Amino acid sequence: MTGLLILLVYVAVFAGSFFAVKFLVQSATRDYTSLKTVTFGDESAVVSNRMASILSIITIFLIWGSFTGSKWVPGFLHAPAAFVGETAFNYTLDNGSGETDVGTVFVKVVDFGEDAENFEVEPGDGAAKNDALAMNAGRSKTLIFDKNDNFKRKDGAKVIAIDGDPIRPKLALESSKGRFVLTDKGAISFTPPQGLQMDPIYLPPPEAVVRRFWEISSEGYRNFTLWQHLGYSLFRVIGGFLFGALIGIPLGYAMGLNGWFRGWFDPIVEFMRPVPPLALIPLIIIWFGIGEVGKIILLFLAALWIMAIAARSGVSGVRITKVHAAYSLGASKWQIMRHVIIPNSLPDIFTGARVAMGVCWGTVVAAELVAASQGAGMMIMVASKFTLTDIVLMGIILIGVIGFGIDMIMRWVERKLVPWKGKA
Amino acid sequence: MSGLGIENISMRFDLPNGSSVQALKDVSLHLEPGELMSVLGPSGCGKTTLLNIVAGFLAPTNGQISLNGHRVEGPDAERGMVFQQGALFEWMNVRDNVSFGPRMGGKKPADYTANVDRLLNIVGLADFKEKAIYELSGGMQQRVALARCLANDPDVILMDEPLGALDALTREKMQSLVLQLWKETGKTIVLITHSVEEALLLGERLLVMAPRPGRIHKEYRLPFADLGVGADLREVKKHPEYNSTREEILAMIWDMEEEIMGRTEETS
Numbered sequence: 001m002t003g004l005l006i007l008l009v010y011v012a013v014f015a016g017s018f019f020a021v022k023f024l025v026q027s028a029t030r031d032y033t034s035l036k037t038v039t040f041g042d043e044s045a046v047v048s049n050r051m052a053s054i055l056s057i058i059t060i061f062l063i064w065g066s067f068t069g070s071k072w073v074p075g076f077l078h079a080p081a082a083f084v085g086e087t088a089f090n091y092t093l094d095n096g097s098g099e100t101d102v103g104t105v106f107v108k109v110v111d112f113g114e115d116a117e118n119f120e121v122e123p124g125d126g127a128a129k130n131d132a133l134a135m136n137a138g139r140s141k142t143l144i145f146d147k148n149d150n151f152k153r154k155d156g157a158k159v160i161a162i163d164g165d166p167i168r169p170k171l172a173l174e175s176s177k178g179r180f181v182l183t184d185k186g187a188i189s190f191t192p193p194q195g196l197q198m199d200p201i202y203l204p205p206p207e208a209v210v211r212r213f214w215e216i217s218s219e220g221y222r223n224f225t226l227w228q229h230l231g232y233s234l235f236r237v238i239g240g241f242l243f244g245a246l247i248g249i250p251l252g253y254a255m256g257l258n259g260w261f262r263g264w265f266d267p268i269v270e271f272m273r274p275v276p277p278l279a280l281i282p283l284i285i286i287w288f289g290i291g292e293v294g295k296i297i298l299l300f301l302a303a304l305w306i307m308a309i310a311a312r313s314g315v316s317g318v319r320i321t322k323v324h325a326a327y328s329l330g331a332s333k334w335q336i337m338r339h340v341i342i343p344n345s346l347p348d349i350f351t352g353a354r355v356a357m358g359v360c361w362g363t364v365v366a367a368e369l370v371a372a373s374q375g376a377g378m379m380i381m382v383a384s385k386f387t388l389t390d391i392v393l394m395g396i397i398l399i400g401v402i403g404f405g406i407d408m409i410m411r412w413v414e415r416k417l418v419p420w421k422g423k424a
Numbered sequence: 425m426s427g428l429g430i431e432n433i434s435m436r437f438d439l440p441n442g443s444s445v446q447a448l449k450d451v452s453l454h455l456e457p458g459e460l461m462s463v464l465g466p467s468g469c470g471k472t473t474l475l476n477i478v479a480g481f482l483a484p485t486n487g488q489i490s491l492n493g494h495r496v497e498g499p500d501a502e503r504g505m506v507f508q509q510g511a512l513f514e515w516m517n518v519r520d521n522v523s524f525g526p527r528m529g530g531k532k533p534a535d536y537t538a539n540v541d542r543l544l545n546i547v548g549l550a551d552f553k554e555k556a557i558y559e560l561s562g563g564m565q566q567r568v569a570l571a572r573c574l575a576n577d578p579d580v581i582l583m584d585e586p587l588g589a590l591d592a593l594t595r596e597k598m599q600s601l602v603l604q605l606w607k608e609t610g611k612t613i614v615l616i617t618h619s620v621e622e623a624l625l626l627g628e629r630l631l632v633m634a635p636r637p638g639r640i641h642k643e644y645r646l647p648f649a650d651l652g653v654g655a656d657l658r659e660v661k662k663h664p665e666y667n668s669t670r671e672e673i674l675a676m677i678w679d680m681e682e683e684i685m686g687r688t689e690e691t692s
C-alpha cells in the first residue's frame with residue numbers, strides 16, 4: 001500500500017513540477033531551436049531539460065527521506081510516522097453467562113529496531129486484571145489477556161468491547177489508538193497506528209546509508225576495507241576485459257580478413273554470444289573453483305565474444321574505396337592493415353569495449369554474489385543475509401556510481417582517441 | 425611503347441543464378457602520355473568496371489592493360505586514383521593524407537615535405553594542413569584527394585566521378601583546377617563522369633560508351649580542354665561547337681537509355 005502511495009506521490013511531483021516550471025520559469029533564450037515551430041517528431045528539437053534532471057534527483061532523495069523520517073528532510077515533509085510511546089486501552093470481558101468486567105492494557109511502543117522490554121503493571125481489581133504489552137512500532141502483537149484473569153477463554157469468556165465499543169470476532173475495530181482484531185481463539189491482536197514511514201529494515205533513511213559508508217570506508221567490512229572490496233571487483237573486471245580484448249580483437253580481425261577463420265569461428269562466436277555469462281558461473285566454479293582464476297576466466301569469456309564481434313564488424317565496415325585508394329598510393333598489405341584497417345575499426349572497437357566493460361561489471365557483481373570472500377557483490381550479499389539493508393543500499397549505489405564512472409572514462413578516452421567517430 | 429594501352433578488354437561475370445553478364449566486350453584504345461580523356465555513358469555501360477580494370481582492382485576475363493610497355497597485374501603507385509568521396513583517411517589530418525603515398529613508399533620527411541606543401545598551396549589548402557578531414561567541406565575534401573594523388577607522382581590518374589557529389593558552383597571551380605593541374609603536371613588522366621558538360625570540358629578525348637555489352641560507341645577529339653586551361657569555363661561553353669556537340673551526345677545517350685528502358689519492360 002505504501003508503495004502505491006509513493007508511486008502516486010512521485011507521479012504528482014512529476015506532473016506538478018512540470019507545470020510549475022513551465023509557468024513560473026520563462027525561458028528567455030531565442031536560439032535556433034526555440035524558434036522551431038515543428039518540435040513534435042523532430043528529434044533534434046528535443047533538448048534534455050536541465051531543470052527536470054535536477055528536480056528528478058531532488059525528488060528521489062526527498063521521497064526517500066520523507067518516507068524514512070530522515071533528519072535531512074524538514075519535518076513538515078515527513079510522511080506520518082508510526083506511533084511510538086505509551087498508550088492504554090480497556091477491554092470488557094464477558095464470562096459467557098452475562099457477568100462482565102473491565103481490564104486495562106498498558107502498551108509501550110518502542111521505535112523500529114529497538115528492544116521492546118516487557119514490563120509489569122498493577123493487576124488491579126475485579127475479574128479482568130490489567131495487562132502489560134511491549135511492542136515495536138509498525139508491528140502487531142497478540143495479547144493473551146486472560147493469563148491473569150479470573151474469566152478464562154476456555155471457560156467460555158470472551159471480549160465483547162474495547163474502550164466501550166463493541167467488538168466481534170474477526171471484525172476489526174479501528175480507533176484513534178489503533179486497530180483491534182479478535183483472533184480465532186478470542187485473543188486481542190493490537191496494531192498501533194502504523195503511519196506511512198518505512199521500517200529501516202526495508203528502507204533505511206539516507207543518513208543511515210551515508211553513516212554506513214563512512215563507517216565501512218574507515219573500518220572495512222568482513223576483514224577487507226571498502227577500497228579493497230571495490231578494488232578487487234575492479235581488478236577482476238579490468239583483468240578479464242584486457243584478456244578478452246587481447247584475444248578477441250585479433251580473433252575479430254582474423255575473422256574479418258580471412259574466410260577460413262570466419263568459417264571456423266563463426267559457429268563458435270555466434271553460439272557463445274547469446275549465452276549469458278551468468279549461465280557459465282556454475283561451470284566455471286566446477287572447473288576453476290571460486291578463486292580469482294575462475295572469476296577472471298568468466299569475465300574473459302564475457303568480454304571475448306563482444307570484442308571479437310566488434311573487431312570483425314570494424315574490419316568489415318571499411319569502405320572499399322579507402323582500401324583501393326591506399327593500394328593505388330602504393331601501400332603494402334601490412335601498411336594497409338596498419339594505416340587503414342586498424343584505424344578504421346577503432347570506432348567499432350570502442351563501442352564494443354564500452355559494451356564489454358558494462359557487461360563485465362554486471363557479471364563480476366553477479367559472480368561475487370554467488371561466491372567470493374571480497375568484492376562489491378559479496379559485500380551486499382553478506383549484508384543481505386543479516387538484513388543490513390543500509391549496507392545493501394550503499395553497495396548498490398557504489399556499484400552504480402562505479403559503473404557510470406567506467407562508462408564516462410571510456411567515453412572520454414574514445415573522444416580523445418577516435419575524434420572522427422560518427423563524423424565520416 | 426609508352427602510354428596507356430587498353431587491349432581487347434572483355435569482362436564477363438557469372439551470376440549466382442547461372443546466367444552471366446557481359447560487362448565489357450572488346451574494348452581497345454591507347455592513351456599517349458599527357459592525354460586527358462573523359463568517359464561518358466549511360467548507367468550499366470561498364471565505365472566504372474573499365475576504370476577498375478585499368479587501376480588493377482579487377483582482372484579482365486580477356487585482354488590486357490599495359491602501361492609504358494609493361495603489363496598491369498594489380499594496383500600500383502604508378503596509377504593513382506581519385507574517388508567520388510569517402511576515400512580519405514579520417515584518422516589523419518590533411519597533411520598526413522596528402523603525404524600518405526610518399527610515406528608508404530619509405531621516403532624521408534625531408535624528401536616529400538616541400539612537395540606536399542607546394543601541392544597544398546596549389547589546391548588552396550595551405551591554411552588547412554592541420555585540420556581533420558571531417559572539418560572540411562565536400563569540395564575541400566576532393567581537393568585533398570587530388571593533392572594526395574599528385575603527391576605520389578603517378579604516371580596515370582584515374583578519376584571515378586570525382587566531382588559527382590559537389591554542388592554546381594564548387595564543381596565548376598574544381599573543373600578549372602583539374603584542367604590547371606593537368607596542364608602543369610602533364611599527367612595522363614582518365615575521368616569518368618555522368619555529366620555531359622563535364623565530359624566536354626575535361627576531355628581532349630571524349631569516349632562515349634554503350635551498354636549491354638559495354639563497348640566503345642563513339643570517340644571525339646575536342647578543343648575545349650585546351651581552351652579551358654586558365655580561362656573562364658563559361659566562356660568556353662559559348663563556343664558554337666560546344667553546344668552542337670553537347671546536343672549530339674545528349675541525344676545519343678538519351679537513345680541508349682530509352683533502349684535500356686524498353687528492354688527492361690519487355691523482360692519484366
